[in-house]
Amino acid sequence: MELHLKIIGLLLMLLAFVHVIFPRYFEWKEELKSLSLINREMTYVHTFFIALIVLMFGVLSFFYSFELVHTPFGKVISLGMGIFWSFRLIAQFFGYSAENWKGKRFETLVHVVFTLLWVYMTSTYCLIYLIRS
Numbered sequence: 546m547e548l549h550l551k552i553i554g555l556l557l558m559l560l561a562f563v564h565v566i567f568p569r570y571f572e573w574k575e576e577l578k579s580l581s582l583i584n585r586e587m588t589y590v591h592t593f594f595i596a597l598i599v600l601m602f603g604v605l606s607f608f609y610s611f612e613l614v615h616t617p618f619g620k621v622i623s624l625g626m627g628i629f630w631s632f633r634l635i636a637q638f639f640g641y642s643a644e645n646w647k648g649k650r651f652e653t654l655v656h657v658v659f660t661l662l663w664v665y666m667t668s669t670y671c672l673i674y675l676i677r678s
Contacts, residue, residue, distance in 0.1 A: 546676070547610040549669045554607025556662065561600035564592055602626060613673060620674045627670030634663035 568574065568589070577585045605622070606613065613619040637660050646652035 546614045546669065546673055549665075550606045550610035550613055550673075553666055553669060554603045554605070554610070557599050557603030557606060557666075559603075561596045561603060564596035564599070567592060602629075623670045624674035627667055627674060630663055630666040630670060634660070634667050637663055 573588065577588060580588070606626075609619070613623045637656070646656040
């Protein structure tokens with residue numbers, strides 16, 4: 546399980562840094578013009594904090610994999626992260642419209658890859674909690 550946490554840790558740290566390109570890739574400067582100032586700011590601030598928590602999950606998973614797998618407190622933290630990612634997995638299907646990806650090759654690939662990633666992370670973190678070490 547430690548190897549899986551190291552892999553997840555690297556993937557999460559990479560994902561955290563990918564958030565840097567979101568404003569340009571999604572053309573937020575233009576797309577968010579019609580929003581009020583507070584809604585524009587909330588988009589940027591929340592994106593920053595999501596990236597920060599994803600980075601922290603990645604650091605914790607990569608550098609403290611042994612503790613997450615082999616200590617009672619680590620198992621509880623793993624369960625918490627498993628619950629977090631299970632809600633993210635649910636949001637993949639109920640938080641985003643299929644209109645965003647259906648019939649679009651690249652977007653469908655991204656949808657499938659991230660669905661698999663959320664399943665992998667959810668199952669890994671939850672299994673850590675369930676397996677006795």
